[in-house]
Structures are given as structure tokens and as C-alpha cells.
Amino acid sequence: MDYKKLKDEFQTPFYIYNFDAIKEKFLELKNAFKARKSQIFYAVKANSNLSLLQMLVKLDSGFDCVSIGEVKRALKVGAKPYKIIFSGVGKTKEELKLALKYNILYINLESEAEMMLLEQVAKELNTKARISIRVNPNVDAKTHPYISTGLNENKFGVEIESAKKMYIYANNSSFLEPIGVHFHIGSQLLDLSPIYEAANIVAKLAKELKALKIDLKFFDIGGGLGIAYKKGDLEPNLYEYAQGILANLNGLDVTIGMEPGRFLVAQNGEFVCSVLYEKYNKTKRFVIVDGAMNDLIRPSLYEAYHEIYMPYNRGEESLCDVVGGVCESGDFFAKERLLPHTQNDDIMVIKNAGAYGFSMSSNYNTRNKVCELALENGMIRLIRQRESFEDQIALEEKFIKV
Template sequence: MDYRKLKQEFKTPFYLYHFDEIKENFLKLKQVFKARKSQIFYAMKANSNLSLLQMLAKLDSGFDCVSMGEIQRALKVGVKPYKIILSGVAKTREELEFALKSDILYVNLESEAEMLLLEDVAKFLNLKARISIRVNPNVDAKTHPYISTGLHENKFGVELDLARKMYLYAKNSHFLEPVGVHFHIGSQLMDFSPIHEAAQLVAQLVKELKALKIELKFFDVGGGLGVSYENEKEPHLYDYAQGILAALNGLDVTIGLEPGRFLVAKSGELVCSVLYEKITAKKRFVIVDAAMNDLMRPSLYNAYHEIILPYNQGEKSLCDVVGGICESGDFLAKQRELEQTKSGDILVVKNAGAYGFSMSSNYNTRMRPCELALENGKIRLIRQRESFKDLIALEENFLN
């Protein structure tokens, strides 16, 4: 990759996504479930760039959305409503109305109160709402507590007993139609045994519901497939699929999959430039033109991202890679061994395709970077760099 040429044309910082790698990941996941009916619903929160969504839609991807805005993004690139599901714990009446009017595949319910609100919305619109219920199976995902979602202490989903009551209520409602069940126990999972355990528990619920004449069509296992950020051993997709297929033995359901990070994380890079080095009595700082507003994960989770200096050679020493945000928590890496740098050197933050740009902000009135796609050997701009005019567009008309 000729980063120097890209820097000359687009300036830094910028995100670069390898679309061909994302396609390959999508097709690999689809392949391991070829023995059963299945549908991939890309978890849009990982990276919601319109060009990326359009590319995945052409591969027949569905989309897992967690806001009205994400539904609108999917519809904008031509996704059919029956390929869209709506998840999330805090859906508003406006969002539920929009989802029903758009005739999306189904709404993933997270609570009894949400079910009653959706029923009221459906009654108001004189429509029938297709629903799935997110079950919290109380299985430890063995991941970072911030991205663990399947324990009773987490805010997501409902316990099995309450789920049964909700399904029975929905079955008897004129405005609700139960069509699916859903669980998602956490993200960045490197051990699949918790997913397989959860699948067994939820499959048993589906069998019990079937005995009550509640026939579900979709069995959504969520996402959570982990990727290697720091030399972790990535488990095999075949093993992942086989455990889920075994749990569903005897059930005629379509398997729903919600990959996000798995598809895009390792296919994205944040490319930035060194501004200067700062040496103190105890520390070496490499100060770059990207910051926590561009990539939040290190500051938020203390997440590790490999960093390379593609054109630098020589001895390495420990340093912190930091940006210009006025926060001590603004860093891309700490205690990292890197070659010596000078102003203008290019630095590449690897594995930044998921939860990079999608979590970025304008904190300190910094403009978010541009985004590029590499596809079929060609680079193209898929989001232009923000300008100061973009930032103040919603404010300037209110000045006295």
C-alpha cells in the first residue's frame, strides 16, 4: 500500500477499508451455515458508511439496526424492508412507528414495557407488528464487562420465564405476531462454548413454545464473533456453526446471524501522521494528528490496536502514541515499542474498521476524517473530510 501517495492526495488522518476482505469474510460466514436456512444481518453499529452498506447489500446481507437513523441508512442504499430488523433497549414511539410503517422484518423486543408500547403503536396504526424477543440466558460470555450482554446484571433482554409470558401475551394479541427469538451474550468472543450453551437454552424455549402452538420462524444467535487484535488465537468458524446447528437439531427455523466486528474490524486502518516527539524525564510521547475523537476504543476500553510505521527502520523504544485532545485519556497506544519518528512520518493503526469512525466525534471542535475504500485494486473516497462549515451548519443561523 502506497500510504505516501494516499497522504498526498487525501491528507491525514483518514480511514481506509479493504472491501474485498470484507466480502471474503461475509462469504466465509455464509458458507459454514450452508446446510441450513440462514440470513446474515450485518450489525450496522460497527461501521455504517453508506458505500459499505451498499456493497454488503449486493451480497444479499440483511441489516441489524439499533436506531431509526440506521434503518434510514439501510433503506437509503436500497435494502428491502424484509432484510431489516430493529434492536436496542431504548426504542422510542417514533422509532417503532417508523419501523412498522416501513414494514421491516421484525422488531427485537427487550422488555415487557417495550412490548406494550409496540402493541399500542401497532393498534394506533392498525397494523400487525412482527416481533422477536431478546432472551437473556444468563450465560457468561467471558469478555470485557463493557461488551458483555448476556448476564442478568446486564441491561439487555429478558429472562427465560418472562420471555415465555411475553410470547403467550403476543400470541393472544390482535396486533402482535411472534416470529422469532433472539439472544446476544456479548462481543469479541474467542471462546464459542458460551454461545453454544446459550443456543441450547434458547432452543429449548423454542421447543416449549412450539408445544403451545407458537411457531417461531427465526432463531437469531446475535453476533459477537471475536477477531485477533493482539495475537489472540481466533477460533474456527466451522466449530462455531456446528455448535449452533447441533442445538437446533429437530427445529425448522431460519438462523439469524448478526456479525459486525467479524466482518469489518481487521479490514480497516486509521492512517495518521506524526507531528513531533516529546521526551520527558520518564516518558517518550509520539504525538500524531489523530486522537481519541477519531478512534475511541483505546481510551474507552483500553483496547489494543497494532501500530506500524511502514517507512521507519532502526531501534525501537517504549512510547505512548497520543493525540491533541485536551484529556489525559487521549491515547492510541501506551507503552508501545516503536521506531524513532520525525515530523511527517506515517503511522498506521491496524484493525480499526469496527467501532472506529462509527464512534468518532467532534470533541474539541475537531473535524472527523475522510474514509476511503480499496476495492478491486482501486482506491476511492467514500466520505469526504468534514469542514468547519459542516460542523456549524446547524448552529450558525441562530446567532444574534
């Protein structure tokens, strides 16, 4: 890739996504489950750019949304309502009302209190709400504690016995229709055994519910498939992943739902920035770049590792911290990383940044959000323009007292 040409045309920093590679990965996952009825629901939170979502619509993807804003994004680009599910622990009454009006596939409940609110909303609208319940199987995903979601100590989902009572209640309600069961134990999973364990536990629940004449049609295994951020990490084998899930669903006639996000987009996105300066103190070398934690917060938030590539610099290397200009000591992309000595304007590529990069970015320190580019069919195009200061203050400016 000609990063110099891209820098001349679009300036740094920017994100660039390989749509062709994302398509390949999507079809690879879909093909792994071809032996059974299945539906991919892309996790919009990973990367919610409208052009990316539109590309996935053309591949017949569904969408897993965790806010009504994400539901609106999916609908905006032509997603069919019956391919949208709405999850998340903190849905408001207004969000539930809109989800029912949009007639999406189902609402994924995370508590008994939420179920009672949804029943009330459905009654007010004189409609029936299709639901799934997110079951917390109390399985350790063996991942970073901030992205572990399947233990009793996590805020997500309900315990097995509570879920069973909720299903029975919903099945007897005139305004609720249970059609699915769901679990998601965490993100960035490289060891598949916890997913198989969770699938086994939740499949037993599904069979019990079927025996009670509760007609479940969807068995949603969540997302969480990890990627190799570091050299030496072994990514899950998709055939083994599918077979491990299917082995636990013997006797269940259900459509398998899955919610990949990071798995599809992380490795197929890069954050490209430029070196501003090098700085030394007695013990440290700092490489200061024009990107910062407001653009890509994963290293600051999780101490996440991202490979760094200097496409035009093969000089002598030494250890350094790669940092941005935000006024926080936690503003870094790498610590104690072996990199070539740099000069002003050297281009730096931060790899595996397609997921939870731009979607978690902010305007902290009144920094503008960067532009986003897409590579598709050999052509590069702009899919989000760089924000300006005027864009940032547009919702505040009219309130200034003169």
C-alpha cells in the same frame, strides 16, 4: 499499499477499508451455515458508511439496526425491508411507528414495557407488528464488561420466564405476531463455548414455544465473533462455530439469523495518521500524532489494543505512548509500546480499526471528522469526504445573534 500517495492525495488522518476482504469474510461466514436456512444481518453499528452498506446489499446481506437512523441508512442503499431487523433497549414511540410503516422483517423487543408500547402503536396504525424477543440467558461471555450483554446484571434482553410470558401474551394479541427468538451475549468472543451454552438454553425455550403453537421462524444467535487484535489470539473456527450452533437446534425448523459486525470489518480497516512531534520527560517518551481519541476512541474507552505499524520507519525502537492532541489524559492509542523513533510527517498505521472506529467518532474539541476511503477491485476511492469547520457549525450558525 502506497500510504505516501494516499497521504498526498487525501491528507491524514483517514480511515481506509478493504471491501474485497470484507466480501471474502462475509461469504466465508455464509458458507459455514450453508447446510441450514440462514440469513446474515450485518450489525450496522460497527461501521455504517453508506458505500459499505451498499456493497453488502449486493451480497444479499440483511441488517441489524439499533436506531431508526440505522434503518434509514439500510433502506437508503437499497436494502429490502424484509431483511432489516430493529433492536435496542430504548426505542421511542416514533421509532416504532416508523419501523412498522417501513414494514421491516421484525422488531426485536427488550422489555415487557416496550412490547405494550409496540402493541399500542400497532393498534393505532391498525396493523400487526412482527416481533422477536431478546432473551437474556444469563451466560458469562468472558469478555470486557463494557461489551458483555448476556448476564442478568446487563441492561439487555429479558429473563427466560419473563420472555415465555411475553410470547404467550403476544401470540394472543390481535396486533403482535411473534416470529423469532434472539440472544446476543457479548462482543469480541474468542471462546465459543458461551455461545453454545446460550444457544442450548434458548433452543429449549424455542421448543417449548413451538409446543404451545407459537410459530417461530427465526432463531437469531446474535453476533459477537471476535478477531485477533493481538498476535497469538486465536480466532474462532467458522466450521466449528456453525456446527456447535446447529447441534443445539436439532428438531427446530427455523432460519438461523446471525449479526456479525466486528468480525467482518474490524481487520479490514485501518486508521492512518501522521506524527507531529516527539516529546520526552524524565521517564516517558510520547509520540504525538494528528489523529486523536475523537477519531478512534476504543483504546481510551476499553483500553483496547490495536497493532501499530510504521510502514516507512525501521529505525531503533524504544517504549513510548502514542497520543493525540485532544485535551484529555485519556487521549491515547497505545501505552508503553515498542516503536521506532519518529520524525514529523512519519506515517503511522493503526490496524484492525474497521469496526467501532469512525462510527464512534465525534467532534470533541471541535475537531473535524476524518475522511473514509475504500479499496475495491484494486482501486481506491473516497467514500466520505473530510468534514470542514463549516460543516460542523451548520446547524448552529443561524442561531447566532448579531
